[in-house]
Structures are given as structure tokens and as C-alpha cells.
Amino acid sequence: MIQTKLIPRTAEAHEPPMLIKTMLAQSLKYEPQREIVYRDLFRINYVQFNQRVRQLANVLTELDIQPGDMVAVFDWDSHRYLECFFGVTSLGAILHTVNVRLSPAQILYTMNHAKDKLVLIHEDFLPILAAIKDQLTTVETFIVLSDNVYSNGAETTPLSEIPTGFSGEYEALLKGASNQYEFPDFDENTWATSFYTTGTTGNPKGVYFSHRQLFMHTMGLLTYIIGYEAMPFKGSTDVYMPITPMFHVHAWGFPFLATMMSAKQVYPGRYEPELLLKLLVKEGVTLSHCVPTILNMLVSSPAAPNFRANLSRWKVMIGGSALTKGLANAAMNLGITVMSGYGMSETAPVMAIGYLNEQEKELSAEEQIELRTRAGRISPFVEMRLMDDNGNFVPHDGHSLGEIVARGPWLTQGYYEDPERGADLWKGGWLHTGDVASITADYWVMISDRTKDVIKTGGEWVSSLDMEDVLSQVDGVAESAVIGLPDDRWGERPHALIIQKPGYSLTAEGIKADLKAKVDRGELHKWYVPDRILFVSEIPKTSVGKIDKKKIRSEMKELILAL
Template identity: 35%
Template sequence: MAGYDQTLRPFLWRAERLHPDREVVSRTHEGIVRNTYEEYADRTRQLANALEDAGIGDGDRVGTFCWNHHRHAEVYFAAPNVGGQLHTINPLLPAEHIQYIVENAADRLLFVDQSLLEALEGAHDAAAFESVEQYVVMGSEVPETDLESVTDYESFIDAHGTEYDWPELDEDQPAGMCYTSGTTGKPKGVEYTQQMLWSHTMASLTPQALEIDEDDVVMPVVPMFHVNAWGMPFATTAAGAKHVYPGPSPEPEDLVRLIQEEGVTLTAGVPTVWLGVLEYVQEHDVDLDSLERVVIGGSAAPESLIRQYDDLGVEVVHAWGMTELSPLGTVAHLKSDLEDRSPEQQYAKQAKQGLIVPGLEFKVVDDDGEEVPWNGEDFGELWVRGPWVTDSYFERPQANEVDFEGSWLKTGDIVTVDEDGYIQIVDRTKDVIKSGGEWISSVELENKIMAHEAVSEATVVGAPHEKWQERPVAFVVPTDDAGMDEDEFLAELEAFIAEDYPDWWTPDAVVHIDEVPKTATGKFDKKTLREEYADEDLLVTEESDD
């Protein structure tokens, strides 16, 4: 038996004691903010006292509606270590999903960025937000708002001391919570225990994963509301490395400036971010001398992007994960016995989702439940299990029956495994569209489009896109009296969808067809549509690149 439970608390203790002067740097609406680990730990203990004074304790959920900055990082360690649960909320979701998530999680306290206050007010619903007792605006003042029981963050913590007696927690104590984006229904909650986050952190530090060391300067561009910024705030603290947080809605210029001024060595985000940075670097007289590696996940990293960063002397580390995996699952490091391969062969390996992270197991099964050979050709569904893989969804027994098989999580990703053990995703079992690292539900879009009076039938598929990886394309059967061409309908559809969904959910193209092909069971046959239109340029570049 372990002599002491595996929890997050020792990571912060170690960073403060061994690296008290190392910085936590944050770009905020108030400018650049710098704290040492010693100051960061003091502020985190002040926040812990404030949470306890607000009644937050065993199992209570603390919601965050925030970008990447030092105050959010303080909540990352304070909320779980007082015995509560850090619940990060994606502000880019439709209002009805945000309402469902807050109500389902029963958040008691909700932290919100000033720049996201309007979005939260737009999603606010008295019944769905009934559990929320107080809102805390990240900053030193409270802007004008319709929300009640609101205070600012600095006032919230200032009245409290920097000493705090952390409770001894069981490693099975729930510490975090994220929701998957709804694909065929409501978002599904995934809970992370102290032990799951501890295990994920330790694995992330290994050379076979993210290889974070104490002399690194780490800038997670992946949002902290997106599966705990892939666990990087925890792993960076555990390593005693310097944090750099890019703050609200960073542009490529902001990221490049932070890389240069703060000496960033490691950063991470979806491919769209790094395409933008690459364009900026090519158009301006800048260098990325300090930058050693970029972790790309959320969507597949194009091989061309890997090559272009390699030309700049920056290694692209291609990774794959899921909310259910806390989230890290695979990383495409080159094995030592591949170092004598040609550059083309090496790039091909790096473009795959990669090798399973130490601590996890996987298998790939076909429709008959048999494991497929590792030959890079046979494919099946990827199943994963391990100490940081969830075994159930929060209050979703029906989903649990479908998505889990004993200790195995059935990921829903269709993959091949080559002879060297590199996993490559070739398709998805669910028709979900991933654009710029964010999910778009084709089913919800279809239902919305078919609610339009000029539409008889509609289906939505994801089409490959150079910048966003995938963008939705709608195949529409107009009613007999519709009387609109495709361009006119696309413009009208944009306004129609905007009534309920973010503008980036709007399809980039609308194709009028006579009938949606159907399977033998009467379902829309998207595979047939994909094959029929595979060679056609369906995307409206001007619209999708805005």
C-alpha cells in the first residue's frame, strides 16, 4: 500500500520550496502580471481560505468561465485541494449547452473573466443557474452586470491570510470535471479524481510524453477550459518550470511577443493556432530562437505544418487525447530505431497520432470484437484503459452502457496501428465535426437547418479544410417552393443558425440535392455523400478564413 495518497497538493509545495523565485507570467486585460512561485502559492492559499469561507468543501463544484491567466491557475490548485472540484466550462459552447452543464454540475461558485461576462450573461438562465451562490469576476473591479451576488477576484481573496492548513484528501476524491461537447445529445460530464490528475501529471513529465523539465518556459495556448489545458498547468508546476499564460483571445502577434520576451521553450495548442503563428513569422522580421517544441493536438497536425516548423528549428510534437483520458493518450515521438530513416518516413510517423503514453494500454478491435494486426492497414475501434482514463460518465448510465466495456473506454475513433506501434486515426464512429480544435455537432446543425421553412431534408458532414482542419458542409433538399439559389440560402442560413448557435457553427457551403441518400435502416447515409463529393471543392474560402 502507498504510504500517502496521490494528490495534487505536493506539486505546489515542491514548486514553492525548490523554485520560489521562478515566475508565473500572465497577459491580462490589466497588462502583464508577474508572480513568483512563492507569491503564487501565497495567493493560492488566500483563495483557499476564501473558498472555505464561502462554504466550499467536500465535493462542491467550482465553475470557471475563463481564459488562460494566473488567477485561473490559482483556482486550478485551490479548488481541488480544499476538497472541491474544479469545473472548467467552455464559453464557446451554445447557450443551451452551458445552461445544461452548469445545472447538471450544480456549481456553487462561478469565476468569470471580464471579457466573457457578456457571454455568460447571454447564457444565464435563472433555473439552470439556481445552484450558483456567487459570481467572482477575474480582476480588481466589477463591471456593470445583470448578475447578482457578484464580487471581484482581488476583493474575494484580499481579506484572507496566506496561511492555510490543507486538508488530507483521499486520492479517490473527485478533483476536476470537464464536459465533452455534445455530439448526438447533451454534453457528458467526466470527473477526475485526485489520483487521476496525479497520474496524468506524472506521465506528462516523462520523455515519452511532454518531457517538461524545471528549466522549461511553458506557455499553454490550448484553453484552460479545454480539458485542463491538457494538464499543462499541473505538470508545469510539478516540474517547477516557468509558466506563461497568453490571456484572453491571443492573436499570433501576442503569442510571438510572449515567446520572444519570456523565452518560451514549450507551447501547445490546436493546429489553427500554429498556422496563424507561422503566417505571422513569415510576414514579419521575428525569430523563435528560444522555442524548442510545439505540442499540437485537438485535430490532426498536417505534415506540411510539421515540416515548416522543422525548417524554423522547432520540433512539432503531435499528440492525441480525449476528455475521458484527462486527456493525454498518445504522443508521436520518433523511436530511436527510426533515426536512420529518411526525412519523408520520419515526417510520416510524426504526422500520426503516435505512441501510447507510458501507463496506458490500448487495443484495436474490429466489428467482430477481434483485435486487428499492427500492419498499418487493418483498422478498428480504439479502446484504451489506464489510471487516468475514466470508467463512467457523470449521471449518464445509458452512455456508460454504450461507451465502456469493463475497464476499457471505447473511444469511438477508428484507427490503424503500424508495425512500429504508431496509431493513426482514419475516421470516427460518430459524425462529429472538429473545427479548429472545437467540436461541432452535425446532428444539432441538421435539426436546426431542417427547422427552416425552405428545407425538406438536410444533413451535415465535415469537409477537410486547410486552416481549420474540418468545416461543416450542409446538403439540403429544398422544398418545392423554396426559390433560392445556394449562395442566397447560405446567407439566410447564417442568420437562422445564429439564433441558437455560435457563428463558427455555420456551414461554409450549402449544396442543394434532390434527396439525401439513406441506409437500409432509413438513416442518412453520410458515407455515400462523402464519396460522391470527395473530389469537389465544397468550401467557400472567403467565408471560412474570416
């Protein structure tokens, strides 16, 4: 860094740290009567929400939670989870959002590795806890979370039976606590949240973020979502409902933004297609985010056409996996506005969101689909480059490919107690994403593939994501996954799994013939015709809804090659 001259400081001057409690404080200033809704069971306004956050802080203090202690949460998307986002972290404690979709062995590893002291757990997950409880090494007590204490939007008598070793039920504990609590100031670089991300090898990796990083991520969203209106979100008229688990990268950071704006929020609990659609209508939801699997589940629901009039106000940001043109068209045909976003667990996560400038908004719907299915435009305050295998930067010309490397004020600094993998993540002073992409001169990011999923065939690099996008546009294809498998002649060849829509009778030969016709017309490269196509009822997914290509390669290789 260059030598600079720092501003003089007066001893009495106060320099407020960037803390999560500061974002919480904004929620009471302007629209405190707006609501936070949980399913069809419970609703509160922001005055009550702030009181409950302070009640939670008093409960945690009474249970001897100190700054730096780790508090784990097992819950569906709920108001309780949102209260933990603020109540746990504003104490100076650390919120561990447990991925409930990991195996019990992986959950046990993450809890012991994180050194969890207190666990808040929904009753639905008690069987998981029962299987691992005796092997937990640092947990001192538990709090049970129950939906049974709510009836018609009002609280009723708490659970009569609390499991052995539990301090009590969440609502009962809050009722017995004061709603007054003065959150302290502390260093903005204080550790605030942690969660674990799975990779292709080894144990899950602990990702962590500070108050400053989450504050800055929220400011980045504020600038892009509200300032530039990338996915227009106005607190006065918009209603937010996440359909991305809150355990996964803070539900992409949107709950912090929505709370700071005192926007109406709707938390759907466990994802059920019909309930999600009902909440969309009843609560007037206008902004959500989810992975393609969830959007596909909703637009494919037999009930979806009945809600067409209400879906026309719904804006959905898609991330986690590529938004295909087929799915984008299906959503747009129902009136839904879709746009892609890009990021990863290690980046808090948002690094790009689709943004149409004034000229692009004048394009036809078909031309806009091409842009909406890109990964997005680079977010404010994020620096993103492309790097080749030799560590050289690749030009941003919309054609040249390289691995995305990034810098920004909210990227994780490493992996908890794993310096070797942390150093590999930040090799050369840039965070390495493992994603192969091109970037245009006007900052559009176009993901080609994960480095491990690019198909190397006949001296060419073929994007499995591009092939899935082509297959998504075949009439009757509901979902697809493409992987490369070893081939003696070509090195690798592409193979596809396909789920077909109800009422269709597709054949591998028919799909190949359609693709070959496009090759003959010069619309596709010859490598884009899969060697084999296997029709399946389900495509393996990871714990956060992404296509699990590692599992497909390991478990389905012999089945595919036997065709």
C-alpha cells in the same frame, strides 16, 4: 482478479494519498523564485503563487465552500485559473471548468446539471451570465475576475463597482485573506474536476476525474515528456505557455506538470496572434500545445517571419485534430519543432505522444514528417488496442484498421448522472474512443478517421483525414475539410471545403487535375479526388477548435451539392 497476498499494515504507518496538493507542494522545494506570467500585466514567483492559492482557499472557505461543492470558472488562460486548479481541488471541492465557447443555453444546462455553488467569472463573460443568471438553480454567489486591476505588472485599486449578487472582485478578496492554510488529507479517489464535452446528439456530457487520476496523468506526462524526452521539457531551461484553453481537459494536464516542476509558465489570456508571438520572444517560451487551427493562425501571421530566430527554440505538441504534412512543413520551415499527441476529453487526455527513437532521429526531415504527423506512440501506463465491429481485437501490424479502445489509470469512469452513455463508453471493459486507426508493432498510432467521418464509397473506406492531409500539401491551400455525402451510385462520395492562402487563385479544376496526375502515377487511390471542391473564407469549428464536420454536413450539404 487473481487472489493475492496483501502486505501487512502497521496501525501507525502513514500511506499518503495521491492528491493534487502533493504536486503543489513540490513547487516550493527547488526553484521557488521562478515566475508565472500573465500576458504583459502580472507576474509572480512560486512563493507568491503558493500564498495566493492559500488565500483563495480561505476566500472559498469564508464563502462556505465545503468538500464536494462545485465551483465553476469562466476565464481566459491565466494565473487565476492555475490558482483554481490547486486551490479549489485541494479543499476537497470540485472544479468545473466551463466551456465559454458553448451557447448560453448549453452553458446554462452544464451549470445546472453540475449543480454549481460558486462561480468565478471574468468580466468579459458577464454578458453571457446576464442572459442565464435568473435561470441558474444552485448558484449562491459570484466572484468577478478583472484584468483592470493590473497595471504595468502591479496591482492597482480594485473595481469600484461590483455587480449585484457578487461577493467581490478576486484580487480584493485575496488581499483580505490570510495566506496560511493547511490543506487536509482525504481519499485520493475524491472527485477533483469536471467539464462538459459535446457530442453529435443530446446534451453535453459531464466528464469527471479524481485526484488520483490527475496525479497519475501527471506522472505519465513526467515519464514521457521528461523521462523519455518525447517533447523534451526541462524545468531549468524550458518555459511553458499553453495555447489550449484551460477549460478544455485541464489544458491537456500540462499546468499540473509545469507547476510540480516549478517551471516558468506564461499564460496568454485571450488568444491574439501578435501578443502570442510577442510573449514567445519576450518570455523565451519553448514549449506549447495547441490545435492545428491555432498553429496555422500563428504560422500564417504576417508577423511570423520576423520572429523566425526565436521560433527555433519552440516545441509544439499538436492535438485535437490531425496535424497535416502541409502545416507541419510550414511550421518546420519557420524553425518550429512540431509533434502530434493523441487523446480525448474522456482520457484526461494524453494517451499518445510522438516519440522518435535513436534510429528515427537519424532519418531525413522528410521522413521524420511522416512520423511527426502520426497520432503518436502509446504513452507509458496506457493500454491501447484495436477492435472490430464484432468486438474482436485487430492485430497491430500498421495496416489493419479497428476502433481504438483503451485502458489506463487516468481514464474517466463514465459520464455524470448519465449511466446509459457511460456504459456505452465502457462497453466490454474498454473505453471506446470512436476513432478508427492502425497501430504498428512498435506502438505508433495512425488515426484513420472518426467512425462517423470515414467515407464509405464504392465498397472502400476512405479516410477524410488522409484526404485533408493530401490537400494540405497543395501549394496555396491554407486549410481544408473533407466530408462524405450520399451518392446513389457509390453510397457516399467525398466533398472538400478549402481556404486558400492570400495571393493565390486556385481553381477546383486545377486541384483535381493535380490529384488525378498523382493517381495516374500510382501515388494516390482514385477515391482521393473529391467530387466537388468549394472555396470558403471560413471552415466551421467546434468550441475547442476542431473542424465541425457535423455542422458542415447539416448546413452546407445543399450548397455543396448545388455546385
